[in-house]
Every structure is written in C-alpha cells, then in structure tokens.
Amino acid sequence: MTDPLTSSSKENITSFDDFIRLADYSLMDKLNADPDAKPNGENHHAREVFSGHYVPVTPTPLPNPEYISHSSTLFEELGLSNDMAHNKEFCQMFSGDLSVAREPMRPYGWATGYALSIYGREYTHQCPFRTGNGYGDGRAISIIELVSKGKRWEMQLKGSGTTPYCRGGDGRAVLRSSVREFLAQEYMHALGIPTSRSLSLYVSKSETVSRPWYSEDSGSINPDIHVDNPVAISTRVAPSFLRVGQVELFARRARSHAHPEVLEELRMIVTHLIDREYKQEIDQSDPFADQVLELAKLFSLRLSSLVAHWLRIGFCQGNFNSDNCPAGGYTLDYGPFGFCEVFDPEFQPWTGGGNHFEFFNQHAAAEKNFHMFYTALCTLLGDDPQALEKLEQVRADFSELIKNEIKKMWEAKLGLKTFNAELFSQLMALMMNTKVDYTIFFRELSHIPEDVSALEKSFYIPASKDLLEQWQTWLKTWRELVSENGDLSEISEQMKGVNPKYAWREWLVVPAYEQAAKGDYSLVKELQEVLLKPYEEQSKEIEEKYYRLKPKEFFNTGGVSHYSCSS
Ligand SMILES: Nc1ncnc2c1ncn2[C@@H]1O[C@H](COP(=O)(O)OP(=O)(O)OP(=O)(O)O)[C@@H](O)[C@H]1O
Numbered sequence: 001m002t003d004p005l006t007s008s009s010k011e012n013i014t015s016f017d018d019f020i021r022l023a024d025y026s027l028m029d030k031l032n033a034d035p036d037a038k039p040n041g042e043n044h045h046a047r048e049v050f051s052g053h054y055v056p057v058t059p060t061p062l063p064n065p066e067y068i069s070h071s072s073t074l075f076e077e078l079g080l081s082n083d084m085a086h087n088k089e090f091c092q093m094f095s096g097d098l099s100v101a102r103e104p105m106r107p108y109g110w111a112t113g114y115a116l117s118i119y120g121r122e123y124t125h126q127c128p129f130r131t132g133n134g135y136g137d138g139r140a141i142s143i144i145e146l147v148s149k150g151k152r153w154e155m156q157l158k159g160s161g162t163t164p165y166c167r168g169g170d171g172r173a174v175l176r177s178s179v180r181e182f183l184a185q186e187y188m189h190a191l192g193i194p195t196s197r198s199l200s201l202y203v204s205k206s207e208t209v210s211r212p213w214y215s216e217d218s219g220s221i222n223p224d225i226h227v228d229n230p231v232a233i234s235t236r237v238a239p240s241f242l243r244v245g246q247v248e249l250f251a252r253r254a255r256s257h258a259h260p261e262v263l264e265e266l267r268m269i270v271t272h273l274i275d276r277e278y279k280q281e282i283d284q285s286d287p288f289a290d291q292v293l294e295l296a297k298l299f300s301l302r303l304s305s306l307v308a309h310w311l312r313i314g315f316c317q318g319n320f321n322s323d324n325c326p327a328g329g330y331t332l333d334y335g336p337f338g339f340c341e342v343f344d345p346e347f348q349p350w351t352g353g354g355n356h357f358e359f360f361n362q363h364a365a366a367e368k369n370f371h372m373f374y375t376a377l378c379t380l381l382g383d384d385p386q387a388l389e390k391l392e393q394v395r396a397d398f399s400e401l402i403k404n405e406i407k408k409m410w411e412a413k414l415g416l417k418t419f420n421a422e423l424f425s426q427l428m429a430l431m432m433n434t435k436v437d438y439t440i441f442f443r444e445l446s447h448i449p450e451d452v453s454a455l456e457k458s459f460y461i462p463a464s465k466d467l468l469e470q471w472q473t474w475l476k477t478w479r480e481l482v483s484e485n486g487d488l489s490e491i492s493e494q495m496k497g498v499n500p501k502y503a504w505r506e507w508l509v510v511p512a513y514e515q516a517a518k519g520d521y522s523l524v525k526e527l528q529e530v531l532l533k534p535y536e537e538q539s540k541e542i543e544e545k546y547y548r549l550k551p552k553e554f555f556n557t558g559g560v561s562h563y564s565c566s567s
C-alpha cells in the first residue's frame with residue numbers, strides 16, 4: 001500500500017511554473033472590481049467599499065516564514081506532488097509573498113465584502129462606518145483561482161494582512177487559531193463532511209501579535225490576560241468562498257437603491273454562485289428565474305444535510321451567522337467552533353456566541369441563514385410573482401426538510417431503519433443524566449452490546465444502580481429493534497461508519513499549538529495523522545492516547561472548554 005503522505009505519481013505537478021499555469025480567472029473576470037480600488041492591489045487601509053464584487057489586494061508576507069505542514073490528501077486531489085510543499089517559490093507564495101507570481105497568475109489577490117446577519121437580524125453597526133460597507137474579508141485574501149483535474153478551486157490565505165475590510169484589525173491570525181483551523185478542516189473532510197480544506201500552514205519566526213487569552217488553568221469565562229503569539233498563514237481551499245452574507249450585501253444595497261448598477265451586481269453574484277457551486281446541477285440555459293429557484297432548493301438540501309452531519313459528529317459552529325454560512329453549503333470559519341465531549345444539547349464553546357448557536361439549536365440557526373438567502377433571492381425575483389410564490393414554498397419547506405435530514409441521521413447513528421421518537425427521547429435523557437462522552441458512547445454502542453457495562457467507559461460519572469437498570473432496559477429494546485433490521489455484524493459495521501472513533505478533543509489540540517509556538521511541530525503532525533482516519537481503529541498506542549474521556553482538570557478551563565477570542 002502506498003503511504004498517502006509520501007507517495008507521488010508521475011502525472012503530479014512538480015514545478016511551480018506548472019502549478020501557476022493552472023490559474024483561471026475566466027469566471028472572476030465576469031464580476032466587477034471595486035472602482036475605487038488601486039488595480040495593483042495596494043489596498044490595505046480600512047475604508048468603505050460602495051460597489052463591486054471584490055477589491056484587489058496584495059497579501060502582506062510573513063517575515064521569516066517557516067513551513068509547518070501541508071495536507072497530502074488535498075495535494076493529491078489537486079494533482080500536486082508532495083514535494084511542492086517544499087518548493088521555494090510555492091512556500092513564498094503561500095506565506096504571503098506574491099512577488100513570485102508570474103503569468104498567467106496575477107501578482108495580487110482579492111478580498112470580498114459581505115453583509116452580516118446574526119440569527120436573521122441585519123447588522124451594520126459592527127462596521128466602523130455604521131453602514132455595513134466596511135464589512136468583509138478583513139484578513140482573508142484569495143490569491144488564485146485554478147482548475148485542476150477538472151475541478152475549480154479558490155485558494156485563500158487567512159491572516160495575510162489588512163484589507164479595506166479590516167476594521168482596525170491587524171489582518172493577522174495567530175498560530176493557535178491557524179493550527180486549529182488547519183487541523184479541523186481536514187478532520188471534517190475525513191469525517192465526510194463538506195468543508196473548506198487546508199492546503200498549507202506557515203508560521204513567522206519573527207512577528208508576533210497580542211491577543212486576549214486565558215492564563216494557565218484559568219476558570220474565567222472571558223480572557224484574563226493578553227498573550228503574544230506568533231503570526232501564521234494557513235491557506236484554505238474551496239470551490240468558492242461565497243457566503244450567504246455576500247449575496248445578502250448586494251440584495252440589501254438593491255433594496256435601498258444604493259447605486260444604479262446594484263440590481264445587476266446582485267444578478268451577477270447569483271450567476272457567479274451558480275457557476276462556482278451549482279454548475280453540475282443547474283442548467284444555465286434555463287430561464288434565469290428557474291435557475292434561481294433551483295439554486296434555492298439545492299442550497300436548502302445542502303444546508304440541511306450539512307447541519308445533520310454536524311450533529312452526527314458533535315460539531316458546534318458557535319457563530320453561525322450569515323457571514324459564516326457559505327452559499328455552497330459547506331463548513332467555514334473554524335474559529336468559534338468546538339466538538340461536544342460530555343453530551344450536552346446546550347454545548348456552545350464560544351462565549352461570544354449565545355445560546356441560539358448552541359449544539360442542538362443549529363438547525364434553527366441554519367433556517368435563519370436560509371431565510372436571509374431567500375430574502376436576497378426575493379429581491380432578485382421581485383418582478384416575477386409566480387417565481388416568488390414558488391420561492392416562498394422552498395422557504396416554507398425548509399423547516400420540515402432539515403428536521404427530516406436530522407431524523408435520518410439519528411436513524412443511521414442508531415442503526416435503525418425508522419426513527420422511533422420514544423426510544424430517542426429516552427436515550428437523550430439517559431445520555432444527559434449519565435453524562436456520557438458523545439463520541440465514545442456512540443462508538444461503543446456501534447458494537448451493539450448486550451450489556452450496559454460495555455457502555456460504561458463513556459460515562460463521566462459512575463451511574464447509580466437505578467440508572468444502570470434504566471440503561472439496560474433501553475439497551476434491550478433498542479437491540480431488539482436493531483435485530484429486526486438484519487445481520488448484527490453488518491449493522492455494527494455500518495454504525496462504525498457514521499460513529500467515529502476519534503474525536504476532536506480540545507485538550508489534546510492545545511499542547512499541539514503550544515509546542516508549535518516553541519518550534520516543535522511533531523504533535524501537530526501526529527494529530528493530523530490521527531484525525532485523517534477518524535473511523536478506523538488505529539494502533540493500541542493511538543487508542544490509549546486519543547480515545548479517552550476529557551480529564552477533570554480541563555472542565556471549565558478557559559481556552560480549553562470555552563474561549564472567546566478566536567482570531
Ligand atoms: N485580526 C484581524 N484583522 C482584520 N480583520 C479581522 C481580524 N480578525 C477578524 N477579522 C474580521 O472580522 C470578521 C469577523 O471575524 P471572524 O472571527 O468571523 O473572522 P475570521 O475567522 O477571520 O473569518 P472567516 O474564517 O469567516 O473568514 C471577519 O470579517 C474577519 O475578516
């Protein structure tokens with residue numbers, strides 16, 4: 001068997017020139033650049049951007065960059081040889097130095113504006129100009145759009161310096177948050193969940209920035225100190241980085257008649273979204289209103305399936321605003337996120353997020369974001385009452401759609417063919433009363449044990465005799481239902497395919513980014529390997545280290561069990 005981390009095949013791209021030859025701006029060139037921007041990309045000061053779909057921006061390179069890691073899985077999908085990760089010019093480019101760019105690649109990247117709605121409410125005051133015109137990619141700069149192996153990708157540097165949307169921020173990302181995003185994206189992909197991906201991670205050996213953070217073993221909810229942390233650039237990759245908030249921005253402007261071309265700019269961004277994310281499924285020769293309706297339907301399907309996946313593996317997007325909700329229906333912005341260890345439907349690791357974004361409320365937050373998307377499309381179809389009526393139906397169906405997706409997910413997680421509401425609510429109550437570890441519990445259940453003792457390794461507190469009896473009764477009923485569905489060993493295998501063995505455990509990630517700050521990247525790489533195969537048993541050694549309950553000392557610890565600053 002070939003080792004995915006070292007294998008390279010002949011047809012892979014091995015030179016920087018071959019890599020940049022993949023650049024393709026044909027779709028992007030159909031959009032409008034900000035007319036007030038300097039075309040060479042020297043646009044680094046916070047200011048209002050009134051029109052256009054993007055602002056050309058050059059990244060600010062990391063001084064003294066050092067390579068930390070790359071994703072071999074993504075390299076392979078892109079057709080890049082692993083050696084490219086160490087190519088001098090490639091390293092320069094992905095640590096922010098675009099002076100290496102040459103034809104057909106352009107020597108500047110771009111940042112985009114987007115609107116913000118929090119739980120369905122439009123915000124503008126977050127922006128220093130109080131108009132919403134300063135809100136967008138404040139520290140994320142896309143540098144290339146390319147087509148490789150027949151697929152179109154955009155590559156975006158996060159933490160690569162200021163843009164007009166930086167709102168007084170430094171444009172940087174610290175190593176801590178960059179390591180988290182870098183690892184989490186590839187973990188989610190390995191779990192089979194649509195997500196932005198990780199290409200590479202570089203750290204500066206000479207630049208640091210200060211961020212509010214927690215002192216050691218801090219029990220504080222909010223950060224209690226400021227810490228200097230090295231700056232880093234991680235590159236994330238996706239078919240597009242179009243967010244619901246972006247479509248919303250142009251629709252809001254259209255509703256307020258902000259400028260004469262605004263409705264056309266809205267139409268252009270929606271066409272662009274179809275081109276970038278829905279080309280396979282939407283026939284672009286159809287009447288435009290039909291395409292828009294299809295877009296709404298497809299997005300509602302993708303979004304509801306995405307949230308069901310999140311619940312399946314314990315993920316909480318603690319800040320699921322419209323600007324953190326990609327219109328392609330994948331996961332984005334791994335800052336305020338966390339994974340549920342002790343089962344708690346109210347789990348919300350990000351202290352700034354509020355309970356509307358907590359673990360089991362994510363379907364409602366998704367619906368709010370879908371509503372903002374729908375509202376934007378209504379603006380676009382404003383003069384077509386028939387189309388509006390159909391769009392309204394798609395909106396009305398969302399709630400039922402997402403509930404059904406979630407039900408289907410629970411069926412699969414429990415190895416059942418039909419959702420049994422009573423059995424499910426009994427299980428939820430037992431899981432909460434017993435304080436089970438979400439991942440370990442479902443993984444152990446996947447063995448379809450006869451006796452509750454097999455589940456006890458997932459319990460955070462020893463269960464009383466009475467509770468154990470309740471478990472035993474539940475287990476017996478559940479097992480009988482599962483047995484009706486066929487061969488138990490087959491069902492067990494299926495369950496193991498949806499109930500991962502290896503979870504994201506923040507207390508195991510903290511040492512990785514802490515050691516990385518001291519120049520030791522071995523734990524980052526080890527985690528990367530473990531999280532690449534979350535459904536596999538892996539070695540005894542890995543099991544002992546990573547298949548474990550969260551130790552007591554990490555409960556209620558700032559920076560581990562909760563965090564406020566994600567940047
Ligand atoms: N250090 C920073 N400098 C400039 N802008 C920033 C900085 N940190 C965050 N922002 C901007 O603030 C906004 C909200 O912050 P959020 O935490 O969602 O950002 P992010 O993690 O950079 O976002 P994303 O992953 O969604 O691009 C974003 O528009 C982001 O670009």
Ligand SMILES: [Mg+2]
Binds near residue numbers: 323324333
């Ligand atoms: Mg964000």
